[in-house]
Amino acid sequence: MGVFYGKLEQNPERMMINVGVVFGGQSPEHEVSVISSIQAASAMDKSKFNAVPIYIAKSGIWYTGDDLFDITLFKDVDSLLQKASIVRLVPTGSRRLRLQRVDSAGLFGEQTSEFELDILFLGLHGGSGENGGIQGLCEVLNVPYTGSGVMSSSLAMDKVRSKDLCREHGIPVINYVALREKSWAGSEDQTTHELSSRLGLPVVVKPVSLGSSIGISMVNTETELQEAIEEAFRYDETVIVEHAVGNLREINCSVLGDEDHCIASILEEPVSDAALLSYEEKYMQGRSAGSKSGPRSGKSGGSDGMASLGRMIPAPLSEELTESISKLATDIFSILGCAGVARIDFLMNDRTGAVYFNEINTIPGSFSFYLWEPVDIPFDQLVDRLIEIGFERHRERTDRVRSYDVNLLAEHSARGLKGAKQ
Numbered sequence: 001m002g003v004f005y006g007k008l009e010q011n012p013e014r015m016m017i018n019v020g021v022v023f024g025g026q027s028p029e030h031e032v033s034v035i036s037s038i039q040a041a042s043a044m045d046k047s048k049f050n051a052v053p054i055y056i057a058k059s060g061i062w063y064t065g066d067d068l069f070d071i072t073l074f075k076d077v078d079s080l081l082q083k084a085s086i087v088r089l090v091p092t093g094s095r096r097l098r099l100q101r102v103d104s105a106g107l108f109g110e111q112t113s114e115f116e117l118d119i120l121f122l123g124l125h126g127g128s129g130e131n132g133g134i135q136g137l138c139e140v141l142n143v144p145y146t147g148s149g150v151m152s153s154s155l156a157m158d159k160v161r162s163k164d165l166c167r168e169h170g171i172p173v174i175n176y177v178a179l180r181e182k183s184w185a186g187s188e189d190q191t192t193h194e195l196s197s198r199l200g201l202p203v204v205v206k207p208v209s210l211g212s213s214i215g216i217s218m219v220n221t222e223t224e225l226q227e228a229i230e231e232a233f234r235y236d237e238t239v240i241v242e243h244a245v246g247n248l249r250e251i252n253c254s255v256l257g258d259e260d261h262c263i264a265s266i267l268e269e270p271v272s273d274a275a276l277l278s279y280e281e282k283y284m285q286g287r288s289a290g291s292k293s294g295p296r297s298g299k300s301g302g303s304d305g306m307a308s309l310g311r312m313i314p315a316p317l318s319e320e321l322t323e324s325i326s327k328l329a330t331d332i333f334s335i336l337g338c339a340g341v342a343r344i345d346f347l348m349n350d351r352t353g354a355v356y357f358n359e360i361n362t363i364p365g366s367f368s369f370y371l372w373e374p375v376d377i378p379f380d381q382l383v384d385r386l387i388e389i390g391f392e393r394h395r396e397r398t399d400r401v402r403s404y405d406v407n408l409l410a411e412h413s414a415r416g417l418k419g420a421k422q
Helices: 030-043 071-083 133-140 150-157 159-168 188-199 222-232 279-283 319-335 365-375 379-398 411-421
Strands: 017-024 049-056 062-064 085-090 097-104 110-117 119-122 176-180 203-207 217-219 238-243 248-257 262-270 340-349 355-361
Touching: 017 030, 017 110, 030 049, 030 071, 030 119, 030 365, 030 379, 119 133, 119 379, 133 150, 150 159, 159 176, 159 238, 159 319, 159 355, 176 188, 188 203, 188 222, 188 238, 203 222, 217 222, 222 238, 248 319, 248 365, 248 379, 262 319, 262 365, 319 340, 319 355, 340 365, 340 379, 365 379
Parallel strands: 017 049, 017 119
Antiparallel strands: 049 062, 062 085, 085 097, 097 110, 176 238, 203 217, 203 238, 248 262, 248 340, 340 355
16 A cells, blocks of 8 residues: 655754654543553654653643653643643644643743654544544644544434434435434423334434533333433533334444545454443453554553454455445545545445444544554554645645735725725
């Protein structure tokens, strides 16, 4: 498989590209982000990249410090952050991001120093880290970043709007109903009955803008449905209720590139005894005998993140079905305007062979490296390509006209505006 873009631009005076690895965040998927990002930082080619941790605590405060790449120290986050330095953004308008490191100086206040980053490697999962929020901040600051842009990140995070758009483009999706909390309150019994009648039981209930199997339930009765909706509303103001696919098999495919040029990975089929994969199965079990594992540093600890999930790679499917799902995955990636690496999850009825788009993760757990290693793209090369794509997309954005050289507040123009109001 060929390289998508040219060689990375490096500053000849430094020879190294300073990569800010952004992780953590105010999201229920905070811990997952920590695992994925430390894995990626460990995989970076040390001869090219100087990885700098930018950890966003659950409080929303930004920190840096080398110890933040040691996953074993996250067992005591309070102690870890006491040794870390707070980070402040220093907007400059240049194509690099300047940050101010703030250290406590005891009785004498604080000491500050500044450093610069060439690109932000976004490893946030969920919340404003994956819904376009942090991407918008990067664009306001004019700094390159990895992954999808503002609009595609926002669309992909919203399970309802991403399904709506894909359905308009002929992508098969499961019958579903979106439910807002304001419309639910006060009409719980009636709405529950209407949902079960319209969709049929069993159904699956999910928060619209969350991943990692958090807040998801499969229910078989109206009583369970009402309880599941209440649980999902703990995480999101909008809930999606979907008809449950019979004879279910889950098939996942990763896609790498941008909306114009992208390729599909090998397919996987997660293995579970339960009807739905749980958060614990995805992230808290030990390394599976059949799973692939990428490079690890001595500080990465024992968690393999998504790489620990039991799975069959490649998914045991016919060549025709494999090609069909791979094509659906790249089509969805392009329809939503994605970039970098994403993972698209499909639901399949094993009896009928029908395949449905379930959801897309624009910053997937462990960056789906385990789906690229079998097709000769090891984790270090995957990271390299994500950074290349980030730089290329930034060049494409900033090469456009970004301002219009007319001063409407100049005396002549201002008179014209005043006259237009009269």
